[in-house]
Amino acid sequence: MTVALMWEARAAAGRGEELLAWVRGQGLAPEPVRRETFRAPQDRVLVITWWDAPYDADLPELPEPDAPLVTRPVHRWRFESADGE
Template identity: 55%
Template structure:
C-alpha cells in the first residue's frame, strides 16, 4: 500500500523563506534514507505556507519538529491512502 503524508505549515509573518529553507535543509535530509520513502515534494502557497508531501510504501514517517519561532500556528499533518491512479 502507498501512503501520502502531508505536512503543511504557515510561517510567522515574514518568515516564509526561512521556513521553506528549513524544510529543504533539515526536514528533507532527516527523512532521506528512511525505509519506505519513495519520493518527496516541497511546495509553497500564498500566505507564507509550505507543504511537504512524502510518498511511502508501508508506515509513513513524520518530519522533525519545526522550530516554533518559524510558525504562525501549529503544523498540520495528514496521512492518506492511495485508492486510484491514472
C-alpha cells in the same frame, strides 16, 4: 500499498523563505519513494511524501519547526492510495 504523508505549516510574518529553507534541510531516514515541497500565499509550506508501506506503518515524519518560525502547530494528514479500487 502507497501511503502519502502531508505536512503543512504557516511561517511567521516575513519568514516564508526561512521556513522553506528549513524544510528542505530536513532529511528523512529511510527516504520516501517520492517527496515534493510546495509553497502558497501567506508563507505556507506543504510537503508530501510517498511511501510503499501499509497505512498504519511507523513512518518518519518531518518535525515541528521552532515556535518563532511558525504561526501555529504543523498540520499533518495521512492518506492511502485509492487507485485500483
